[in-house]
Structure formats: structure tokens, C-alpha cells
Amino acid sequence: MKTLDLAKQCAxxxxxxxxxxxxxxxxxxxAIQTFVRRTKAEELEDVTREVILSFFSDGMKNLSWRPNTQxxxxxxxxxxxxxxxxxxxxxKCRNPIRTISRPKIGKILPRRLSEQEASELMNxxxxxxxxxxxxxxxxxxIIGTLLFSGLRISELLNLKMEDVDLEKKNISVKNGKFRKxxxxxxHRKLHIMLTDYLVARKRFNKKSEYFFCSVRGDKKLNYxxxxxxxxxxxxxxxxxxxxxxxxxxxxxxxTESGMPLVVLQRIMGHGDIKSTMVYVEITDKSVKDWxxxxxxxx
Numbered sequence: 001m002k003t004l005d006l007a008k009q010c011a012x013x014x015x016x017x018x019x020x021x022x023x024x025x026x027x028x029x030x031a032i033q034t035f036v037r038r039t040k041a042e043e044l045e046d047v048t049r050e051v052i053l054s055f056f057s058d059g060m061k062n063l064s065w066r067p068n069t070q071x072x073x074x075x076x077x078x079x080x081x082x083x084x085x086x087x088x089x090x091x092k093c094r095n096p097i098r099t100i101s102r103p104k105i106g107k108i109l110p111r112r113l114s115e116q117e118a119s120e121l122m123n124x125x126x127x128x129x130x131x132x133x134x135x136x137x138x139x140x141x142i143i144g145t146l147l148f149s150g151l152r153i154s155e156l157l158n159l160k161m162e163d164v165d166l167e168k169k170n171i172s173v174k175n176g177k178f179r180k181x182x183x184x185x186x187h188r189k190l191h192i193m194l195t196d197y198l199v200a201r202k203r204f205n206k207k208s209e210y211f212f213c214s215v216r217g218d219k220k221l222n223y224x225x226x227x228x229x230x231x232x233x234x235x236x237x238x239x240x241x242x243x244x245x246x247x248x249x250x251x252x253x254x255t256e257s258g259m260p261l262v263v264l265q266r267i268m269g270h271g272d273i274k275s276t277m278v279y280v281e282i283t284d285k286s287v288k289d290w291x292x293x294x295x296x297x298x
Contacts, residue, residue: 001043001089003031003032003043003047004032004042004043006080006089007029007032007080008029010079011025011026012025013083014028015028017061026074026233027079028079031072031077032076032077032080033079034073035073039055041119044084044089044090047082047193048096049097052096052097054072054111056070057118059073067103068105070103071105077097080295081096081097082095111240111245111248112245113212113239113246115253117241118246118253121147122140122235124236125139125140125231130238131215132215133204134204137197137199138200138212139229141194141212142154142156142229143233143246145190145194146243146246146250147249149250149267150184150247150251150254150267150268151184152269153223155173156211157223159171159211159212160211161208164194164211166186166194166198169185170184170185170186171185172184172253175240180269182266184267185267208220230242230243247268251264251268251276251277255279261276264276
């Protein structure tokens with residue numbers, strides 16, 4: 001059986017049972033394509049423990065993989081071969097990844113912007129020389145939505161008009177990570193931006209069902225559209241940012257402001273509170289301030 005064909009079957013099943021998003025399924029197939037290309041292990045029986053270890057060794061020594069890259073490949077390979085084991089394509093004792101330890105990487109805190117950088121970013125986006133008038137309203141609203149709500153970029157791209165309720169000040173995220181739904185309250189600053197953007201949408205006669213749409217026509221935006229916008233902004237500011245670091249910035253500022261972790265977990269759509277607790281560690285510097293301001297009985 002072809003290794004890549006099995007990867008496609010695995011990804012398809014994960015999509016059907018909703019354990020994978022479209023993006024994760026695509027990433028698994030891409031990872032296995034790379035694995036097959038570099039190892040020449042086109043048939044399932046060609047994949048051995050030694051082949052996988054050699055793949056990792058080559059990546060770390062010759063391709064300068066970062067630890068996260070190695071971990072991602074491990075996850076995709078393990079997902080595939082555990083699936084093959086469950087489907088009886090291989091026996092448990094022949095699962096080549098079962099005896100390979102999960103790569104250990106140091107704890108990497110999510111990158112975030114300072115409040116000053118976040119403010120400078122927003123001012124830059126608002127005053128940027130965008131090519132089209134519609135972009136002048138749309139692009140700051142996109143950045144503002146990521147920064148003021150903590151949405152993932154995939155969630156933002158999939159937002160539909162019906163998902164944004166300005167009257168109730170609420171965003172409905174449907175089929176987020178792990179296909180979960182959640183409600184995200186709209187902050188007052190974001191409410192102003194969204195209101196102005198909807199006025200612009202109407203003025204430019206946009207009919208798309210998707211909340212954020214293209215300049216020409218009503219097409220849904222994609223990752224390439226966002227990357228082009230982000231790259232233009234990066235050329236005008238002295239610090240690096242990505243759409244995902246805006247999500248981390250929102251979470252970090254929220255914890256610094258005293259938002260309870262269970263509330264932040266719900267807003268962020270984390271399946272496990274441990275994912276939310278990482279932001280507490282980012283803000284350990286504020287522990288002394290909390291203690292100094294604590295009112296204790298005499």
C-alpha cells in the first residue's frame with residue numbers, strides 16, 4: 001500500500017469525524033509527501049523505525065529544523081501510523097513510530113506585542129497608503145478584530161455576516177478549532193470599528209455572505225490575502241508581528257488586566273485550561289504588583 005495514499009485516507013477520515021480541520025488535514029498530507037520524497041519510502045512496508053530516525057536526523061543536521069518542526073513531523077507521522085494500526089494495515093508490533101520517543105522541546109512562550117507596539121500597529125494600519133478606499137476601512141478592522149477579540153485567523157476568514165451581531169455585541173465562531181462553536185463578546189473599541197466597516201461595505205455595495213471580502217467582487221478572503229496585507233504593514237513598523245501573535249497579545253493583556261482564566265479560556269476557545277495558563281506565566285512580573293495592592297486584614 002502506498003504511504004501517501006494512506007495519508008490521504010487518514011486525513012479524509014479525520015475530516016469526516018471532525019477531529020481535523022481542513023488546514024490540519026492538508027498539513028498532514030503535506031508532511032507525509034515531504035517524508036516520502038526525502039526517504040523514498042513510498043510503500044508502507046518501506047517505513048521502518050530506522051527510516052523515521054534517519055528522516056529526523058537529516059532534518060536537524062542538514063535542514064536546520066527548529067525543535068517545533070521536528071515535533072510537528074512526529075505528530076503527523078504518529079497520527080498516520082496509529083491510524084494504520086487501528087485499521088489493521090499494520091500490526092501493533094510493526095508500528096514504526098511506537099518505539100520512538102516524542103521530541104522534547106523547551107517551553108516557548110507565545111510572542112506578543114507590548115501595549116505600545118499594539119497601539120503603534122493600529123495607527124500604522126489606519127494611516128497606511130492602501131491602494132483602494134475599501135481597504136482603508138477593511139484592513140484596520142481585520143487587524144482590530146484579531147487584536148481585540150483573540151480570534152484565530154482561520155476563524156476570522158470564515159466569519160459570515162450572520163455571525164456578527166452588533167446589537168447584542170457578540171461574534172459567533174462556528175466550527176472553530178476542533179470544530180467547536182463559541183460566542184465572543186465584542187469590546188467597545190472593536191464595536192466602533194465593526195460599525196464603521198459595515199457602513200463601508202454598504203457604500204461599496206458588497207454582497208458577500210462572508211464578513212470580510214475582497215476588494216474586487218465579493219470573494220472570500222484567503223490566507224494569501226492576509227499575508228499580503230501583513231507584509232505591507234511589516235515594512236512600515238520597527239517590530240515583527242504575525243496575525244497569530246495578535247491573538248497572544250489579546251490573551252496576555254487580558255490576564256494582565258485581571259481577567260479570570262476560565263473566562264479567557266471560553267473567549268479563546270481553548271479545549272484545555274492548560275493552554276490558557278501559559279499566559280499567566282507571561283505575566284509573572286505582575287505578581288509583586290498584585291501582592292502590593294492586596295487588602296489584607298490587620
